[in-house]
Amino acid sequence: MSKVAVVILNWNGSEMLRTFLPSVIGYSAISGVDVYVADNASTDNSVSVLTKEFSSVKQILLDQNYGFADGYNKALEQIEADYFVLLNSDVEVTEHWLEPMIAYLDTHPEVAACQPKILSWRQKDSFEYAGACGGFMDRYGYPFCRGRIMGIVEKDHGQYDDILPIFWATGAALFIRSSDYRNAGGLDGRFFAHMEEIDLCWRLRSRGRELVCIPQSVVYHVGGATLKKENPRKTFLNFRNNLLMLYKNLSESELLHVMTVRCILDYVAAFTFLLKGELPNMTAVFQARKEYNALRKDFRASRETNLEKTSLQVIPERIKKSILAQYYWGRKKYFSQLNMSYLNK
Incomplete structure (x- = not known):
């Protein structure tokens, strides 16, 4: 059994594999780490590309397209590791991206899952919309991030480089204990895609487990590669x-x-x-x-x-007030402008 399984779910993404998999292989080559690609019954040449160009990567071939949620559930059933890393196929990782997350979870048994700092692959000085530097949620179910509120995405100036408890960790790069994943029931396959990681994190958090963002680990995410934002x-x-x-x-x-x-x-x-x-x-x-x-x-x-x-x-990272009210009427466009103590009263 490996310590860490980095698992990329792929569907008809051969070009993304060619673009982003080399960084994952190169920067995950540490003891106890295995890299997997779980293929959701692609109809392009993804499997051929994996076999011919990335022979060191372990393959899991699924019999149909199960979507993001059940695709991961089906794949992770076949893997034994202490930690799973659910990594999108359009993510470029950086040197030593795994070590800070491994070290933190090794020494903080109360933490079920974490995420790295997620920056935009297209604008590498800015946070990425879906995840940024850790996710939160308001009373009415609207998610926002440290580094992104509504449509406003901040530039990264190191302003959020402290390790911080969060409500949800992005599914683009979710580092989670395998025991917590399984005990919570994994991702809800009925969702197919979108919001499934927030649902999983809510279950974990409500059961007393903790989640954090570890900005000392950095990855770059394209975002919207499967379905564009306006789709x-x-x-x-x-x-x-x-x-x-x-x-x-x-x-x-x-x-x-x-x-x-x-x-x-x-x-x-x-x-x-x-x-x-x-x-x-x-x-x-x-x-x-x-x-x-x-x-x-x-x-x-x-x-x-x-x-x-x-x-x-009462989950502190789920604020009691409306983020819409803060954004539109309070004109709070940046996470640093939010008074989290006030929002939780």
């Missing part, structure tokens, strides 16, 4: 899965209020798409809410299990 399919998955995540994890005392407010905010988002002329995205919001209502009964058992296993009723 209606991505809009649909983000809205639907966010609602399902809230339903699965919210306490009984919060559920009605939060979901009522979210209904209003979702219709505001749909109207905003309409004003911008983005009719497919507007339709995606309505479709997401419709499917959430249809699927909710199928998630009742998961909700009951999560509530039964919850030991941490």
